Amino acid sequence: MVTGNEHDAIGAHRPGGRSGAVKNAKMKDVAALAGVSPKTVSNVINGFVHVTPGTRERVERAIRTLGYRPNVSARNLRRGRTGMIGLVLPELNIPYFTELAEQFLAVAEEHGRTLLIEQTLGDRAREAAVIDGLGDQVVDGIVLSPLGLHGQALAGRVDAMPLVLIGERPSGGLTDHVAIDNVSAAREAVAHLIAGGRRRIAAIGAQLEPDVGTPLLRMAGYHQALCDAGLPVDARLEIETARYHLADGARAMRTLLDAGDPPDAVFCFNDALALGALRALYERRVRVPQDIAVMGFDDVDAGRYAIPSLSSVAPDKAAVARQAVQLLLDRIEAPDTAAREIVIGHQLRVRESSAITR
Incomplete structure (x- = not known):
């Protein structure tokens, strides 16, 4: 929630003191509006974990206010990344997965990523193809909702592509996993x-x-x-x-x-x-x-x-998308960290x- 004083502060820092988006806004403009350094803005955009929730919220709000669009292509070229992440779901004609995909699209956009969506129809061979190289040179990491695969199949994967599982199939501690109870x-x-x-x-x-x-x-x-x-x-x-x-x-x-x-x-x-x-x-x-x-x-x-x-x-579908994307971005930056299991709430x-x- 933004108070009246916060609105005044935002107006004071905004280039030209005007409300709304700023044409050709720069990272330094976002930093000034959020009251942080350009490095912190870069950390938020790149999904780095070592940013406090309050700081992340201020930066994301400043990005939306200014209409800032990072030069994703140039940034990814420098870092050897595509800027794309994959979302692999069983069936897009099932309403739950359609609504879940919408949540992932929104979260990916917030992080300056492009989302590539693929469906497997719950086929074990197609799921195995995903974790054994489908994303090679196309995406930087994959979020997968498997129906056929389980922990033992993950143990034999030959691709080092960053991977996060969502849904009911446990990873056996081999990769990050987001699910509800x-x-x-x-x-x-x-x-x-x-x-x-x-x-x-x-x-x-x-x-x-x-x-x-x-x-x-x-x-x-x-x-x-x-x-x-x-x-x-x-x-x-x-x-x-x-x-x-x-x-x-x-x-x-x-x-x-x-x-x-x-x-x-x-x-x-x-x-x-x-x-x-x-x-x-x-x-x-x-x-x-x-x-x-x-x-x-x-x-x-x-x-x-x-x-x-x-x-x-x-299930909290928004939280599933938010946590899974964050885990994937963390995994892309630090591929050797221990796998994490996150349980999402429900009502x-x-x-x-x-x-x-x-």
């Missing part, structure tokens, strides 16, 4: 349904796989919540889906309804599954939440405008689809 988040979501009087709660999104990932972590949280409440685990209520798309959620919901003993709530492992389930319930004239409550995961924009609006777990967004009606 999926077990805790799922447990909280199901506990909310139980608190609303639901006792026969289904899970949509189970997948049979040997490795740790989204399905197993969120299923673990689902089981823990049932156990906490003294409710039985019923395998008939755990519906497997091939993917996490709208059609998969609709098919899974129809399977539950056709079984003859429907649940009184469903916890879906992402919002696309939940939105598909809502459609199937609407087609069967099942009332939501009166007859069956629905809970999603990811808090995508479309869920807020569904009828009824969708309750969901909301439960309770809306109409799980409102307590009893």
